[in-house]
Amino acid sequence: MARGQRFLAILRPLLLSLSLLPSAGCSKEGSSDQPLTVGFIYVGPRDDYGYNQAHAEGAAALAKLAGVKTREEENVPETVAVQKTLESMINLDGATVIFPTSFGYFDPHILKVAEKFPDKIFLHCGGLYDGSKHPSNVGSYFGYIDEAEYVSGIVAGMTTKSGKLGFIAAKPIPQVLRNINAFTLGARSVNPSVTTAVIFTGDWSMPVKEAEAANSLIDQGVDVLTAHVDSPKVIIELAERRGAFSTGYHTNQATLAPKGYLTGAEWNWSKVYTDYMTFIREGKPYPHLLRGGFKEGYIKISPYGPAVSEEAKKKAEEAKAKLTEGTLTIFQGPIMNNEGKVVIADSVAQQQTDIALESMDYLVAGALGSTR
The missing domain is CATH 3.40.50.2300 (Response regulator)
Structure with a gap:
């Protein structure tokens, strides 16, 4: 899977900057009284007791917020199929913010679609964003698991x-x-x-x-x-x-x-996703490179067993x-x-x-x- 093979590529861009950069489309998406459609794309089933389920739990937390609608698509491979899914969520579902969660979705798929839709926001799990070469309507997040x-x-x-x-x-x-x-x-x-x-x-x-x-x-x-x-x-x-x-x-x-x-x-993706929603709905700049651990609430441990x-x-x-x-x-x-x-x-x-x-x-x- 490309997600694993490309993790080596995260060395430099991840930590060069954690500063807040202006988000694309904030004025359009930022009004808190406007319904916001948010898309989530998973590489496997969302009930896999693993990577995809963790993200689906985060999506479920967003779905509970007033004024937010979520759309989910599972079992989308790291191929041109994700580009089709991204465009479908935008054109048919009206999604303005999308979380394509699998690592291999980023390059070239998210980058290509982001250039076609500069007024939409694409936030990717993996930390590959590089402000010197990637579109300003793209961001990345990960955690100190x-x-x-x-x-x-x-x-x-x-x-x-x-x-x-x-x-x-x-x-x-x-x-x-x-x-x-x-x-x-x-x-x-x-x-x-x-x-x-x-x-x-x-x-x-x-x-x-x-x-x-x-x-x-x-x-x-x-x-x-x-x-x-x-x-x-x-x-x-x-x-x-x-x-x-x-x-x-x-x-x-x-x-x-x-x-x-x-x-x-x-993972506690619900905290990451709700944090992003706060930035976007209020029209504020959002982090293009977002990282955190226990302190930020982005990770947690399971309850202790008997x-x-x-x-x-x-x-x-x-x-x-x-x-x-x-x-x-x-x-x-x-x-x-x-x-x-x-x-x-x-x-x-x-x-x-x-x-x-x-x-x-x-x-x-x-x-x-x-x-x-």
Whole structure:
């Protein structure tokens, strides 16, 4: 899927500027007494217990706002099909603001349609906007989900009985590696001997390979599974059937594993989308590059499951509070990779906005696997 392959491209434009830039069409869309039609486009089903469902939950929050109508289209591939869907939402549904949520929608599809409709607003999940070359009616948003992964790792590290965690991921790209490493660092902050076995499936939605990886890890003694794939549903359900614990990703999967689900790293897109609506409906400039973590309310953790001890909850909440306050840095040196090389020096603290994190190409010590 192009979304994964292009994540490497986010290195420079993401953090060059987080300033508020003028939004296109604000005077037209900004009156709060005018009905506003907002479109959402998903690459998969909106009830996938994963990436698409998280965005659909955000859309549902917007639908509750007075004066806002939402239109949704699911299972739209990252091809010219998304251009047709965008134009249909504009011409037939009257959409003036559209959130095309999949990473691969951006270039060339969103960019082409944005140029054809300069009075409409296109806000894309992924952070690829570059003000020096992209249309002014385009914006990008994303979040520091590794903060929630760190907290999930603490819970996993304090719950495991074998000391073996498992992480099933799509591809060894920076954003995925950042999550794996944050999860591992969180776990080892409370249980220094714990390990995280990592398996890459090769793509974002491969249920058969995900199930094979989950079974393999459990067979090797792993008793807590987590994932970074489009939908962790297969992995969470399999862990429950086999008596293993799990932590989730994207959205809450607790209903899939009532006994073994510990917590999870969730997006809170409803906060992002309602924030954008406030800017747009009031005719104010909106952020063309929007990022946030716990502090901004753009991410959250799933409620703790029945297997989580009071001590683990306390440790997790302490870490969450520090991350929210900005007094805890996940990638604080010294940090070594799993090949014994120092990747972050003793005196270095890489904060969330540090561009070095956007080119991460390693697994930290304690994470078992290869990025090659």
